[in-house]
Structure formats: structure tokens, C-alpha cells
Amino acid sequence: MDSFEFNKIAGAFLLALLTTTVIGYAGNALVHPVKLEKNAFVIDTTAVAAAPAGGAAPAAAPKPDPISPLLAAASADAGKTVAQRQCASCHSFEKGGRNAVGPNLWNVIAAQKGRVEGFKYSPAIQASARQAGDDGKWTYENVNAFLVNPKAYMNGTLMAFAGLRSAQDRANLIAYLRGQADSPAALP
Numbered sequence: 001m002d003s004f005e006f007n008k009i010a011g012a013f014l015l016a017l018l019t020t021t022v023i024g025y026a027g028n029a030l031v032h033p034v035k036l037e038k039n040a041f042v043i044d045t046t047a048v049a050a051a052p053a054g055g056a057a058p059a060a061a062p063k064p065d066p067i068s069p070l071l072a073a074a075s076a077d078a079g080k081t082v083a084q085r086q087c088a089s090c091h092s093f094e095k096g097g098r099n100a101v102g103p104n105l106w107n108v109i110a111a112q113k114g115r116v117e118g119f120k121y122s123p124a125i126q127a128s129a130r131q132a133g134d135d136g137k138w139t140y141e142n143v144n145a146f147l148v149n150p151k152a153y154m155n156g157t158l159m160a161f162a163g164l165r166s167a168q169d170r171a172n173l174i175a176y177l178r179g180q181a182d183s184p185a186a187l188p
């Protein structure tokens with residue numbers, strides 16, 4: 001390429017650059033773009049801001065409807081089927097049963113949370129167990145709330161289970177759990 005050719009190319013390039021710049025300025029001068037004072041779409045971030053930072057006290061989970069009214073008519077047999085389908089991959093239920101991914105669940109109703117010696121519970125369940133009175137125990141209602149959505153009830157629990165949506169399934173399951181005990185807790 002001789003230098004004349006090069007000058008032509010460079011000149012064309014500079015001219016293109018100049019034209020775009022001039023057009024840009026001219027455009028702005030003609031149209032006067034106005035900057036919005038605030039966003040046209042307001043994104044509500046208050047819910048996010050209100051959520052606790054990791055490790056802070058868990059936000060109160062929405063309380064499910066009480067399960068107690070359903071327990072009297074619940075079927076422990078149907079509950080056993082639910083337990084075998086949904087829980088048995090991680091839990092055993094019989095007396096002296098082994099701990100698996102989750103602890104053995106014999107005698108769990110009305111017992112203190114995190115009660116199985118030698119099972120490595122999460123700090124979340126240990127902290128929950130230290131609460132005073134019924135809050136530290138697996139009452140019917142606490143088990144119910146846990147089973148609706150384990151992570152919502154207990155932020156940081158190791159129980160990787162999405163939750164049991166059907167109240168009837170939960171009532172049957174809890175009736176079955178109640179029976180897996182030396183002396184079943186009184187019905188509420």
C-alpha cells in the first residue's frame with residue numbers, strides 16, 4: 001500500500017469519526033434529552049432489606065393452621081405410608097433404629113429437640129432446643145410447623161426436605177410418629 005492509499009483510508013476513518021461526533025452533538029442540541037429525577041419503574045426492595053442477614057435471628061415463619069384438631073381422626077396407618085415414602089430415605093422410626101442422614105425418630109413427639117445422643121445435629125436445631133418450655137420441644141404444633149417447611153421453621157436446619165403441603169398427610173404422619181413411642185404422648 002503506498003502512502004497515498006494509506007492517507008485516503010485514514011482520512012475516511014477520521015471523517016467518519018468527525019461525522020458521528022457532530023451528529024451526536026447536533027442530536028443532543030436538537031432533542032434536549034432530559035434525565036429522569038427518579039426511576040420510572042420503582043423496584044420495591046424493602047422486603048429484601050427487612051430479611052435478616054445470614055446468621056441473624058430467623059424471621060418468624062408464617063404459622064401454619066394448627067394440626068391438633070385433625071389429630072383425633074387421623075390415621076396412623078396412612079401416616080406410616082407417608083413416612084415410608086417421604087422420610088424413610090433419611091430416618092428410621094423403630095425403637096433402637098439406626099441414625100441415617102437424619103436421627104432415629106423413636107419417641108420424638110413431646111421430646112426435647114435434638115434428643116438423640118451421638119447424632120451430629122446442626123447448630124440451628126441445638127439453639128432451637130435451648131429455648132424455654134415448649135419452644136424447645138417437638139410438640140405436635142412444632143413438628144407440624146417443621147414439616148410444612150423445615151427451613152422456614154428452622155433457618156439453618158440440615159434437614160433437606162421441601163415440606164409436606166397436605167395438612168391431612170401431616171396429621172396422619174404425626175399420628176404415626178406419636179405411636180412410635182414407649183408411651184405415646186396424650187392427644188391434644
Ligand code: HEC
Nearest residue numbers: 086087090101102113114115121122125157158159160161
Ligand atoms: C433428606 C433427608 C431427610 C428427609 C427426607 C427427612 N429428614 Fe427429618 N431430618 C433430617 C436431618 C439431617 C435432620 C437433623 C436436622 C438438623 O440437625 O438440623 C432431621 C431432623 C428431623 C427431626 C428432628 C429430630 C430431633 O431429634 O430433634 C424430625 C422430627 C424429623 N426430621 C422428621 C422428619 C419427617 C417426619 C420426615 C418425612 C416427612 C423427614 N424428617 C424427612 C433429614 C431428613
